[in-house]
Amino acid sequence: MTNRINDLKRAVRSSFCTPVNRLLNRIDPPVLVLLYHRVTALPSDPELLAVTPDNxxxxxxxxxxxxxxxxFEEEWEQQAKPAVVITFDDGYADNLLEALPILxxxxxxxxxxxxxxLIGTSQEFWWHELERMLLNESPLPPRFTLEDGRYGQSWPAGSREERAEFYGGIVRLMNDSDSSQxxxxxNQIRHWATHQERSDDMHRAMTPDELRLLASSRWVTIGAHTVSHSRLSALSLEAQREEIFASKRQLEVWLGREISTFSYPFGRRADYTRESSGLCREAGFTKVAANFPGQAHRWSDPYQIPRHLVRDWPVETFASKLKGFWTR
Ligand SMILES: [Zn+2]
Structure with missing residues (x-):
């Protein structure tokens, strides 16, 4: 029943939105900003972050x-027809090794x-470390109990399904936490899993030298994406300021050039606040990318440019998804 109501709502919404958006698109040619994370072939990809080099x-x-x-950073107002922009978040080494040669x-x-x-450390992004510890075939203790005064809870971890549920639950909690929490x-999970050694470096971020190499391409612009990839809306104003300002400063030291663009970690509307946008403006960023679907227009807020996530779609699927994106 709920499904049927949702279908109906969707139909009403799209029959209403589509003509309005078509009209707006005639008044002002839209820009579609696409969001990628990784270009590589992975044995498993539960977060659906990677697109194969062929795709x-x-x-x-x-x-x-x-x-x-x-x-991304240029003025789009003069654009006479619909255009696209390609962006990447996070800073994986495959951006240099596999995406750049294709660009x-x-x-x-x-x-x-x-x-x-994470640039230049041997650390993985935390979600990959969890994936490596929890979503594999090696034996784990049957249950994990998170010791935390407020968020403490316990998950069974015996079967593949239980581990997947544990992984989903702990990722949701961590999405809302700051970096020290x-x-x-x-650390509790590492200790519990006694699985500290790295199995490989397929999920690593770039080193500073690799980042410089990427930035030296005439096809590349570098923007900031915080220091620790925390959800800004879960942080104090001071912690937000540090994440935003320090990531800009560090990139400018590494690259010797001004960094004028930024994207919010996670990037849905609940993942940042009005204060986050204000801090980005104060830091000197002129355009900031979010992560919810939509087209960018002349009248769009430059501090929350919508983006469409791209998955590992063969070109036929990509083409049909793109048709839908032009009417959102
Ligand atoms: Zn990110």
Whole structure:
């Protein structure tokens, strides 16, 4: 029943929105900002972050044949027809090793938003460390109990299904935590799993040298994406300020150039606040990317530019998804 009501709501919404959006698109040609994270082939990808190099190349060729591909930071107002922008979040090493050669081959620009705290450390992004500890075949104790005055709880971890549920639950909790709380919980899980050694480096971030190499390409713009990839809306104003300002400062030290763009970690409307946007403006960022679907127009807020997530879609699926994006 609920499903049927939701279907009906969706139908009403889209029959209403589509003509309105078509009209707006005639008044002002929209810009579609696409969001990627990784270009590589992974044995498992529970967060659906990776696009294979073949699919990435085919998607980009499709874009290049049909649309102007603009840079995120440039002025879009003069654009006479609908255009697209390519962006990447987080700063994985595969951005340099696998995405950049394809961008250069096709001569297409992209902006990479970098989480500075992991650049040059051997640390993985915390969600990959959890994935490695929890979603594998090796034996684990049957149950994990999170010791925390407020969020303490317990998960069974015997079967594959239980581990998947544990993983989902702890990721949701960590999404709302700050970096010190998250580190203390991660330590508890590391201790419990006694699984401290790294199995490989397929999930690593770039080193500072790799970042410099990426930034030296004429097709690349670098933007900031906080220090620790925390959900800004869960932080105090001071902690938000530090995350936003320090990531900009660090990138400017590494690259010797001004960093003028930023993207919010996670990026849904609940993941940042009006204060976050204010701090971005104060830090000197001129355009900031969010992560909810939509088109950018002349009248869009430059401190929360909508973006469409791209998954590992073969080009036919990509083409049909893109048709939908133009009417959102
Ligand atoms: Zn991110």
């Amino acid at each position: 990435f190349r085919a998607q980009l060729r499709y874009l290049k044949e049909r649309y102007p591909v603009l840079r 250069e081959e096709l001569e297409l620009p992209a902006t990479f938003f970098i989480t500075t705290g 998250r580190e203390s919980w991660l």
